[in-house]
Amino acid sequence: MNLRVGELARRSGLTVRTLHHYDSIGLLRPSARSEAGYRLYGRADIARLHQIQALRGLGVSLADIGAILDRPDLSLPHLVEQQIRLLDRQIAQQRLLRERLAQLHGQFRDGEEPALADWLTTLEMMTMYDRYFSPEELAALPFYQDGATKREEWTALAREAEALMRQSASPRSEAAQALARRWMCALERDTAANPAWLMKLNDMHAHEDSLQAQLGITSAIGAFIMTAFAESRLALYERYLSADEMTFMRGHYAQRMQAWPALLADLRQALDDGMAADSPQARQLAGRWLELLRGYAGDDPETHRKIRLAHEREPSLNEGTWTTPALLAYLGQAVATLQADAGR
Amino acid sequence: MNLRVGELARRSGLTVRTLHHYDSIGLLRPSARSEAGYRLYGRADIARLHQIQALRGLGVSLADIGAILDRPDLSLPHLVEQQIRLLDRQIAQQRLLRERLAQLHGQFRDGEEPALADWLTTLEMMTMYDRYFSPEELAALPFYQDGATKREEWTALAREAEALMRQSASPRSEAAQALARRWMCALERDTAANPAWLMKLNDMHAHEDSLQAQLGITSAIGAFIMTAFAESRLALYERYLSADEMTFMRGHYAQRMQAWPALLADLRQALDDGMAADSPQARQLAGRWLELLRGYAGDDPETHRKIRLAHEREPSLNEGTWTTPALLAYLGQAVATLQADAGR
DNA sequence: CTTGACCCTCACGCAACGTGAGGCCCGAGG
DNA sequence: CCTCGGGCCTCACGTTGCGTGAGGGTCAAG
Known part of the structure; x- marks a missing residue:
């Protein structure tokens, strides 16, 4: 009932080399050898090979299989869970990669072949x-x-x-x-x-x-x-401000504009988070905005009023500024509550 | 503007060893060396490294990357499609494996830890x-x-x-x-x-x-x-047949029963495929059934009639036989058309 | 006695590096 | 001037799971 490597290889669907390999790493040593040195596999060997193949089918490494089969105290369920988690990670990764590939491919889908x-x-x-x-x-x-x-x-x-x-x-x-x-x-x-x-x-x-x-x-x-x-x-x-006011603004406007994006981003965040316009956070943002305004337009409330007027009359002042009506309204409210506080 | 390996490694997030490796396989050779033999990477080298990293992010092998970068006539879209297909196969495989693992894990979910x-x-x-x-x-x-x-x-x-x-x-x-x-x-x-x-x-x-x-x-x-x-x-x-008939059946029934499953499977297939009961295929199946019947019950139509009667009166004769009322009706129709043909 | 099918034992190769080992280079500090 | 520490160099082996020979026995059949 002993099989030689070739026979066992055929029956198990593996290659002779693979069985040699299993032998050399001690995973599956044939229980006997013929006089000529041929490997002879017995029933027990075959059963062990079946288990090896089963575990391999789960993606378990040969080293781990050896450990499991030789020390039956190890927990297979634990290993299985581990394998599942590993697989989940791999699948997620590959899906991400696949999406990126599809994205890349899609960028050039239409039109002729680009360089x-x-x-x-x-x-x-x-x-x-x-x-x-x-x-x-x-x-x-x-x-x-x-x-x-x-x-x-x-x-x-x-x-x-x-x-x-x-x-x-x-x-x-x-x-x-x-x-x-x-x-x-x-x-x-x-x-x-x-x-x-x-x-x-x-x-x-x-x-x-x-x-x-x-x-x-x-x-x-x-x-x-x-x-x-x-x-x-x-x-x-220019149409709304005096010459003096314009001179001041020309000196500071481009400089101060740098701070706009950060303030805008924070405003939008606050708005999206549903932060009330009279919340401390919103007031703090309004404060930043007022500071910015004073930075480039000076402290005169009259100037500020003129600027507001300009924005009402010149809608194109809002173009290319990442503002939305909702955002401006929110900012307006926050500023109003802040100033009402200050007035008290 | 020349960087040494360590510097480039830090900037690119790779290891020094990796850059050495890329050098040794000819994927990224530094365009200069210092007097002491230090690798010096120039702008072009860095640009190439960026491309290498991009392609590596797609899962392209280093050999393929080298081929692409060195022979710009190769089609990247083709490669991308290939990668996508490869990924799809891998993902499908891994999902299958994951399911099997979950299945295995589920088999023992409830109850205590099995051996x-x-x-x-x-x-x-x-x-x-x-x-x-x-x-x-x-x-x-x-x-x-x-x-x-x-x-x-x-x-x-x-x-x-x-x-x-x-x-x-x-x-x-x-x-x-x-x-x-x-x-x-x-x-x-x-x-x-x-x-x-x-x-x-x-x-x-x-x-x-x-x-x-x-x-x-x-x-x-x-x-x-x-x-x-x-x-x-x-x-x-026994209640429906004569002693002679029973003797004959006892001699052949167990033998002939071997052929049942195959015939049943084919019948069910034909039924599921929507094959009409008077189609040639159905008739052929009916023929096989009749042959089977004659094999264990003999040729006498009278015996056959008795057997049909037994089946009508003893519903338990259908238990454990993989038959359904629909299947039996289908078979009955097919046999009827076949016999009608033969009668003409 | 030869042939062909098996079998054996090395031993290199693969992909993409990790990890030393042993030694040179170089600027800073004693 | 010496040394020290950090960076750099070139081998070269290890990893994973075998594939693929090379060179040479074994065994039953013709």
């Missing part, structure tokens, strides 16, 4: 975004979703800005202001109008040189656009 | 079933679903049979007949009353010695039960 370099760039961008944004955020981030086309758009914008700068155009020129307005509106759109994402994007842009290289957006270009956008807004305020 | 041997046996049985049944079948097969408890039930039945045989009890004894009826009903239930699965189970039982060993069902026991079951049915026919 390898394009693919690689897209891929690189995607992995970069992966480091800065969560999967849920990525799912809603236009920059990520339409990577390839967005890249084209933005390199084009960057080229326009660069051209203006090469001509030594002033940020106050109408061309620069128009470009800045388009720029900011595009940015607002491509960050899904989410100020928090704008901040992450800025962060990413600051830290990743290769991103700057890809899009061709240098810090000089960034500064130029910021200034031009500030000028564009100042031009709108 | 390792029990787990291993259950596991072995499960892998054995896996070889004979498809995943869908397994999901509905009681033998598989309640492996551990079924195993207990059947070893108990086998022990009863063995006890009877040890007492040299006749298969004609009432005890043997009662056991055989219980046996067949249990078998019918545990194969979900599916004759095709009964056949697979028989097949499995014939080929897998370890199954026989586990359940303790030897071929002698099988034969004993078969004979006893035949006797049990013959006893019911």
